[in-house]
Amino acid sequence: MARSAALGTPHTVRLPAGPVAYRERGEGPPVVFAHGLLVNADLWRKVVPAVAEAGYRCLAPDWPLGSHEHPMDPRADLSPPGLAALIADFLAALDLTDVTLVANDTGGGITQVLMARHPERIGRVVLATCDSLERFFPPVFSFLPPAARLPGSAWLLAQALRPRAAHRLPFAYGWVAKRPLPPDVMDSYLLPARRSPGVRRDLRRFLRGVHRRHTLAAAETFGSFHRPVLLAWAVEDRLFPISLAHRLAALLPDARLAPVSDSYTFVPEDQPDRLADLVVDFLRATAGQPR
Template sequence: MTSQEALGAQHLLPLAQGTLRYYDRGEPGARPVVFVHGVLTNALLWRKVVPTVADAGFRCLAPDLPLGSHTTPMRPDADLSAPAVATLLGDFLTALDLEDAILVANDTGGAITQLLLARYPDRVGKVVLTPSDSFEYFFPPIFRPLPKIARIPGSMSVLGQLLRIRALYRLPLLFGWVAKRPLPPAIAEEYLGKLRKSKGVRRDLRKFLRTVHSRHTLAAAEKLRQFNQPVLLVWPPEEKLFPISLAHRLAAVLPDAELVEVPDSYTFVSEDQPDALAGHIKRFAAAMAD
């Protein structure tokens, strides 16, 4: 089974902002679990988790958001600011008529999910947040120059060419601090190759990066105080980019939050500890059904 096959059937969904590719695995009528990735990754981030969760009786959906590793560029006039990508995720839920959805998010996808919860919480039944941007960490310090770099003409083309150099992949600025062990080369290429090859993908990423600012996540955090659905925080104690103190702060803000620690992992818990993450998702999702 290929990594894509593990995610299920591939579909293309026309939305106002453009065409969104997503994967769908599980029974159509089952409770939906929507997996939300971050910048310079795509649905493949969840390839080790989706099969286990789908086999437990859930419908797993994993969209490729326009964050630099997507296949189909959005419309040239599409608003892809951070709040607008949260709206795009909400439009995805609405277009597929997904109600009482369980959102599972990581990295930048966690910030997008928080913005969604602050603005359009109605279709969300619960949330699982793995290490994610939050509060003043949007981006974390090591990536904070990116929004300024994205404003420089041609910067995304330069970045795309630099990503040809595989020796850079294990540096903290790429995958060195998000996964404890090297990513499979084919997966790294799926994440980074599209930016190098597609002008439209570079345009979409530039639009998003230019708008990244902690004011969005700080404002969302205040509104999360009114989000009364259950939230599970799955966080490694040795996380480098998003220290576990952020998880404790989120737990203090959210009315119904549980924090569990997963050892031997960095940001990509779905990569480093997929079985542990899938187990926590299944337990938490089943508890909601009681």
Template sequence: MTPSARPAALGESRELTLDSGTLRYFESGPPDGPAVVLVHGLLVNADLWRQVVPGLADAGFHTYAVDWPLGSHEHPMPDADLTPPGVADLIAAFMDRLDLQDVTVVANDTGGALTQILMTRHPERIGRVVLTPSDSFERFFPPMFALLPRLAKVPGGTWLLVQALRLRFVQRLPIGFGLLTKRPIPRDTVDSYVLPSRRDGAIRRDLGAFLRTVHKRHTLTAAEQLPAFPHPVLLAWATEDKLFPLSLAERLAGRLPHATIVPIADSLTFVPEDQPAELVRLVTEFAGRSVA
């Protein structure tokens, strides 16, 4: 599939070919700035960070907004291990190939679950982590989306899912993006999320491969190992989130030896959509820099 036009705010579009396939990513900020790797969740892509990247770049960070293979990517990855631990390993491989050091990882939603797994499997290149509302513990997925792995195991189930998301009113329902953001997501951004898996059967196969292996055992296993994570973690959590309540952040803080919770008002799960400026402020303060 021909790569689509993407927001200029994300920075320079690049591609990185790993043993498991090709990732599209976007770079912004000073070349010598501290590295920030952004990890989105299911059925979105790097566009989630379009309002966050400019502020981080202005603060002197070098950002990497990646299209991870979670259903809204443009390069199929048929040879990749698309289990949750496999995608966490892919994030580590991305950082290894670019030789990124002392990385600030900022994650949201499903990306937070992958990051928790990453923290337990590959902590060596991570300097600090910012988790916004994310799948954690037994909420992988939360109850509203708990049937998706079962649906993906039914022949044609993934196709039905992506076809349902072509309808605008479904996109606004709780089973779409309705519980994820308080404010409407621009139509072109939603299209960048839902069109790749609708148009390309190979992308749907990637999506199905991931969905079929989502299980709470992955996040529960990570939670057992998180007390060994030696670096600071900021839990920038939306107080009004219905999918991932603040109690999850409190439980994570109880497992992490160097964790701080900062509540974020007037936001649901997609903090990068609802409160991008506040997220930029928190990340820059947490990483020891100031907003330009």
């Protein structure tokens, strides 16, 4: 499925773990986006244009989380630390420095592992309602990692999400997006796993590695992460209560909390204009700060 033209020009970069497709729009300091499970770069289709027009180079990859274009190499490490290393490899391959990472949902949990293990190229971070601390995954999705140990589980998950009526159920997209997503966007998110055995293999390998020990271990290092962090958090979210954001803010030396109203987890879907404004204001406020 083609990604939204609003994301910019398509590219593919070959990394040690495999090929990663990304879209690029705008010029200026780099902003790299990290989506979550069973979505792709289309999550950012309403955010990227405003950030790019404000004078930033926006790069929106499809990370191998079940809705990506190109399967990874069969031996690639797709655990949460492996995906954090993949993002670090992406930044290195494009020689990006002083990068602003904007992350949502599962992508935020992986980004926190990146902050702990590979902070060298990071200039600042925006965490928009995401897996954190002991909620990796939240309870409603806690069945996924053990289920992923079963052969054929990714195929069964793809089939369970085939009926459009299932999309609004809590174990699907009903508690992550406050309003129904357009059918073409849902096809972008769900067809890759339905059609590609390689994508399903990648999804299953990632799910098998999810555990709260990764985000809890990352949080133990946050006292030494002195880059600015914006916590753009949905106050109504059922999966990641705003108390998580307050706890993260207390751990991070340079964190600021921005509550977002009328949104669930997918702030880029429910409140894209608000998120874009917050990102741009944050970038302008922290430009030139020492790392």
